Amino acid sequence: MALRYRRLREISRLLPLIHSGNCYTQCSSAGKLAALSIIPQVFAWERNGTRMTHSRFSTTSKVSYKSTQELDLLSFIKSSMDAPEGPCHCWLNRSKGDRDFLGKNRTFLVLAGWCESFLTTCESVMMLEKVKSLQQRYPQLHVMGFMSGSSVSLAAAQSNLIQYVVKENAKFPVILSDRTFPEMDNGACYILFKDFENPVFYPEKDLDIRTLNKAVEELHVQDDGRARSRDNLKSTWVKQFEVIKEPYVFPLKNLLFNFPGCVSADESGNRFFLSDSRHHRIIVFVGNGKILDCIGSSPGFEDGNFESAKMVCPASSFYDAAEDSLYFVDSENHAIRKADLGNRVVETLYPNDDTSKNSNSIWARIMIKLGLRRDDTRSEEFDIQSLMFPWHVMKSSEDSLFIINRSFETLWVLDFASREIKQVVKGFPKIMDVCGLEIMKKVSLLKQMPDDWLQQQTNAVCSPKRLPYAGLISSLTTLQNHVILCDMVGQRILKLSEESGLCSTFQFSNFGILGLPYWLASPLERVYAIGGHLDQIDHQECVSLLPGRIGIHLNVEIPVDTELVEQLQEGCIWRQARGAANEVLGAEDAGGSTEKVGAAQKWYDELDNLAFSLSTPESELNVEDNSATSDNGFQDAKVHIDCAVNTSPGTSEVIVYAALYLKLRKEELLENNQEKYAAKIADILSSERSGKMERDSFVQFLLKSNGDLRDLIFMKPLHVRVKLDCLDHPKAPNGKNIILTDSNIEINVSLSS
Numbered sequence: 001m002a003l004r005y006r007r008l009r010e011i012s013r014l015l016p017l018i019h020s021g022n023c024y025t026q027c028s029s030a031g032k033l034a035a036l037s038i039i040p041q042v043f044a045w046e047r048n049g050t051r052m053t054h055s056r057f058s059t060t061s062k063v064s065y066k067s068t069q070e071l072d073l074l075s076f077i078k079s080s081m082d083a084p085e086g087p088c089h090c091w092l093n094r095s096k097g098d099r100d101f102l103g104k105n106r107t108f109l110v111l112a113g114w115c116e117s118f119l120t121t122c123e124s125v126m127m128l129e130k131v132k133s134l135q136q137r138y139p140q141l142h143v144m145g146f147m148s149g150s151s152v153s154l155a156a157a158q159s160n161l162i163q164y165v166v167k168e169n170a171k172f173p174v175i176l177s178d179r180t181f182p183e184m185d186n187g188a189c190y191i192l193f194k195d196f197e198n199p200v201f202y203p204e205k206d207l208d209i210r211t212l213n214k215a216v217e218e219l220h221v222q223d224d225g226r227a228r229s230r231d232n233l234k235s236t237w238v239k240q241f242e243v244i245k246e247p248y249v250f251p252l253k254n255l256l257f258n259f260p261g262c263v264s265a266d267e268s269g270n271r272f273f274l275s276d277s278r279h280h281r282i283i284v285f286v287g288n289g290k291i292l293d294c295i296g297s298s299p300g301f302e303d304g305n306f307e308s309a310k311m312v313c314p315a316s317s318f319y320d321a322a323e324d325s326l327y328f329v330d331s332e333n334h335a336i337r338k339a340d341l342g343n344r345v346v347e348t349l350y351p352n353d354d355t356s357k358n359s360n361s362i363w364a365r366i367m368i369k370l371g372l373r374r375d376d377t378r379s380e381e382f383d384i385q386s387l388m389f390p391w392h393v394m395k396s397s398e399d400s401l402f403i404i405n406r407s408f409e410t411l412w413v414l415d416f417a418s419r420e421i422k423q424v425v426k427g428f429p430k431i432m433d434v435c436g437l438e439i440m441k442k443v444s445l446l447k448q449m450p451d452d453w454l455q456q457q458t459n460a461v462c463s464p465k466r467l468p469y470a471g472l473i474s475s476l477t478t479l480q481n482h483v484i485l486c487d488m489v490g491q492r493i494l495k496l497s498e499e500s501g502l503c504s505t506f507q508f509s510n511f512g513i514l515g516l517p518y519w520l521a522s523p524l525e526r527v528y529a530i531g532g533h534l535d536q537i538d539h540q541e542c543v544s545l546l547p548g549r550i551g552i553h554l555n556v557e558i559p560v561d562t563e564l565v566e567q568l569q570e571g572c573i574w575r576q577a578r579g580a581a582n583e584v585l586g587a588e589d590a591g592g593s594t595e596k597v598g599a600a601q602k603w604y605d606e607l608d609n610l611a612f613s614l615s616t617p618e619s620e621l622n623v624e625d626n627s628a629t630s631d632n633g634f635q636d637a638k639v640h641i642d643c644a645v646n647t648s649p650g651t652s653e654v655i656v657y658a659a660l661y662l663k664l665r666k667e668e669l670l671e672n673n674q675e676k677y678a679a680k681i682a683d684i685l686s687s688e689r690s691g692k693m694e695r696d697s698f699v700q701f702l703l704k705s706n707g708d709l710r711d712l713i714f715m716k717p718l719h720v721r722v723k724l725d726c727l728d729h730p731k732a733p734n735g736k737n738i739i740l741t742d743s744n745i746e747i748n749v750s751l752s753s
Contacts, residue, residue: 094173110191112146122407145174159700256713262474298518309346316474442473490705512569542723546741556639579652581645658718677709678702
């Protein structure tokens with residue numbers, strides 16, 4: 001019996017090879033997707049060419065061996081989908097609730113063959129730009145990164161990948177594995193497959209984006225007989241939210257800056273314009289660190305006033321004193337925008353509506369803004385002349401703009417008058433021929449910077465091998481006798497004195513201008529769009545009271561060993577009431593009059609309050625008023641927030657969001673222990689949904705900075721929900737009138753980790 005069993009095992013081991021060989025023998029044409037999986041890696045990109053010969057397929061046995069290895073690779077990826085961590089793998093940049101990868105009829109594009117040294121090259125940037133272009137064009141395409149090899153240290157690679165994800169705004173998850181796969185021996189490549197079957201390998205070297213686009217489009221044509229690019233999708237609010245999906249490295253969002261990539265200056269007005277790229281905003285501040293204004297509100301593509309304008313990863317900018325305007329690059333919207341600082345309005349300089357007659361109607365513009373229709377100005381084919389992920393911008397002497405992408409492979413020359421691209425230059429040597437003088441002027445200034453800072457920043461960005469510092473030309477500016485530097489590793493802004501050579505950090509203030517960060521508030525439409533998911537609630541309490549006016553006083557205890565950078569400003573607080581609570585009043589009204597009024601008078605008061613709120617001009621949001629912080633004091637390590645609501649019988653809920661800007665308390669943490677500081681910040685910012693892997697990766701990310709982490713400013717979000725259960729109105733002795741009751745409640749909230 002044992003002998004029969006051993007022979008049966010030997011026969012069963014041969015069955016998959018025999019089946020695979022027969023399967024591939026039946027393929028009659030390389031035009032079928034099933035046959036594509038047997039194309040060798042070095043020839044896979046030729047699949048979309050005009051010719052494909054069969055002479056490259058030598059023997060069935062060789063093809064079978066290749067297929068077996070490919071299936072092992074896909075099987076490994078598929079088996080890792082449900083587990084964030086495993087014995088030989090871990091996922092990065094993927095939320096725990098993300099189930100998009102599971103199910104049938106999924107099309108995958110994998111960036112494979114990465115190594116840690118490859119992440120710092122311009123080739124990795126070009127590879128990522130191609131994939132991000134396809135993601136924007138095909139939102140239903142599932143993209144992931146794959147780093148593998150016996151030399152991969154999962155713990156060390158996580159921190160490097162976090163920096164890469166933040167730097168490049170990579171919106172897809174990445175799987176790390178210490179296993180070795182033969183398919184990865186030839187370096188970085190793309191792997192395209194559907195339903196974990198029949199993968200096609202495309203080597204990265206010299207791959208044309210149009211080739212990859214055609215392959216993805218053919219997969220969708222096979223699904224239902226027609227292409228399903230983004231142009232043909234009927235977008236909804238849910239789909240629009242998915243299109244601007246951001247990297248899932250949540251603690252990094254709560255730093256004051258998230259990859260501050262570029263800075264420019266207004267010499268006459270002593271103002272600086274900082275592109276807080278991964279927060280999708282431009283911060284205007286002065287030499288003492290006081291924040292004057294903020295351009296942009298959330299990721300998207302929308303013109304309008306500063307509070308409603310949207311952008312994605314703003315980059316380089318320059319100030320035009322004659323117009324009092326800031327011109328800046330909207331990198332991932334492939335656009336050049338203009339911010340009128342006097343009128344506080346953002347408009348798009350390029351691309352503009354005049355390039356197409358099909359989008360000039362008011363209705364067409366409305367549909368495009370709502371995401372219900374895509375701008376018809378974009379062709380079905382990739383236009384190599386159009387802007388693609390621009391990053392650097394410089395004003396030329398001929399009334400035109402020099403625009404360069406991150407990898408320094410493409411230069412666009414934009415004419416100011418016509419707002420059209422009049423020249424496209426490919427290749428770094430030719431770019432230097434056109435605007436080398438402007439680039440070398442910035443590079444010469446960079447060579448005077450401190451060696452430790454310069455080396456650290458150079459490793460954080462990609463630069464051409466011939467000019468190692470070129471990638472940093474937009475990350476510094478000069479004003480008077482100082483050089484302003486963007487520390488993209490330490491997430492801070494430095495000021496270097498050209499006279500003394502001393503380097504210091506800006507002491508920022510007036511955070512109320514920044515308002516409540518867009519990722520904290522959860523409007524109803526956003527809650528439904530993400531499947532009913534709510535952010536972490538720091539405190540929730542239910543109170544039973546009589547209907548009427550209810551004053552709520554919050555006493556918030558900040559985390560241990562931290563201190564407020566400044567008192568909480570009213571602009572950093574957001575209140576909302578729903579249910580039987582029909583009005584939310586600010587702190588100045590929380591302790592209002594206790595005079596009781598009848599129901600009719602209450603109704604008229606509500607109309608007056610509504611009319612007053614509608615007549616309040618939005619321009620008041622920009623008025624600096626230091627008295628706004630007086631009622632939200634800071635005493636005895638507690639923050640006090642007041643609000644009030646008018647309630648009717650029934651149930652209601654009061655929601656309070658706030659942004660507390662903190663830093664570690666130096667008096668309590670005297671020893672120089674960066675590891676301890678990083679761990680403390682990670683514990684404060686990590687949510688209940690954060691796993692050990694996410695926390696440890698964040699710690700390693702913070703430790704890359706060579707600055708004192710006790711000076712790092714971070715934002716601790718506050719989320720409080722108070723549920724009110726109000727009974728019926730008590731009746732007056734005559735039995736006809738009702739009695740309105742004034743109540744006050746005090747709620748203690750602790751944010752200590």
